[in-house]
């Protein structure tokens with residue numbers, strides 16, 4: 001009898017849709033005894049008018065089955081819980097007008113330093129064409145996992161207490177994928193919406209060089225609390241930084257300030273400071289553009305080695321002068337982001 005009743009309900013259209021109430025999956029159970037049917041409905045439907053239609057059309061259809069004299073329906077409304085999988089306080093993006101100035105290096109070491117200072121930190125590699133974060137964080141070849149609790153979400157990879165997402169952990173290494181603008185937008189949108197970041201104080205976004213799709217998508221898809229412009233001291237790099245600054249302005253991203261990378265060299269033998277690429281360019285740029293100067297990071301072979309081997313210097317050598325420089329910069333960033341965003 002239950003089957004016959006169910007069959008009859010397959011002719012009842014779900015209001016406003018082109019399929020039946022059965023296909024919609026709202027018929028939870030059917031009981032039948034002594035000519036009386038009890039149809040149990042479980043629905044997320046919030047519209048009372050639609051519920052009223054169920055109340056009429058479902059008993060009517062069931063009564064058309066021979067032997068069914070009476071029909072009662074029981075409706076259980078389930079409230080869909082939209083669980084928030086991410087709660088991010090501050091999104092911070094590092095950028096530069098020019099490639100190779102050390103954005104990824106700075107992003108990684110700042111993220112790790114912020115974690116060391118006790119913050120909950122995520123690191124999003126927005127460089128879709130040339131993701132460097134997996135190598136720098138030593139998570140190359142570890143594929144991302146699906147979040148079992150939230151089946152349509154992605155779990156970030158954890159290392160040294162920070163949560164990391166990169167396209168590099170999603171596609172086979174060296175896969176010849178030609179990414180176009182819309183795909184970049186999609187990927188970055190997914191990184192923001194479909195990753196279970198959990199509660200974060202800071203999400204550091206490592207942007208690709210220049211002024212392209214990744215920057216635009218990020219600004220469109222989320223509120224960026226602040227941008228950091230990474231520059232090297234040479235004059236050519238400074239003119240590129242100008243472009244990055246203008247672009248942030250156009251995207252209405254507040255600029256937290258400037259970090260000068262490869263600022264000076266400390267001789268490992270005598271400890272003397274040498275300004276290989278002139279000096280003071282970063283500070284001058286910051287002053288001229290009314291931006292805070294967040295810090296200067298020396299040039300050090302250990303930084304490069306740390307990046308190449310997935311042993312970031314601030315973790316590998318936490319007491320080094322370089323780690324101290326990153327800590328100063330991180331503290332300045334925390335201060336500025338709070339001033340700008342409360």
Ligand SMILES: Nc1ncnc2c1ncn2[C@@H]1O[C@H](COP(=O)(O)OP(=O)(O)OP(=O)(O)O)[C@@H](O)[C@H]1O
Nearest residue numbers: 099100101102103104105209298299300303304307
């Ligand atoms: N302060 C530093 N001292 C020594 N080497 C450094 C320093 N900063 C960065 N490097 C090295 O310079 C190279 C480029 O750095 P990185 O990849 O971080 O730059 P990027 O701006 O992110 O580059 P891209 O524009 O390609 O994304 C890397 O090999 C890195 O290890």
Ligand SMILES: [Mg+2]
Nearest residue numbers: 103104127132
């Ligand atoms: Mg990079």
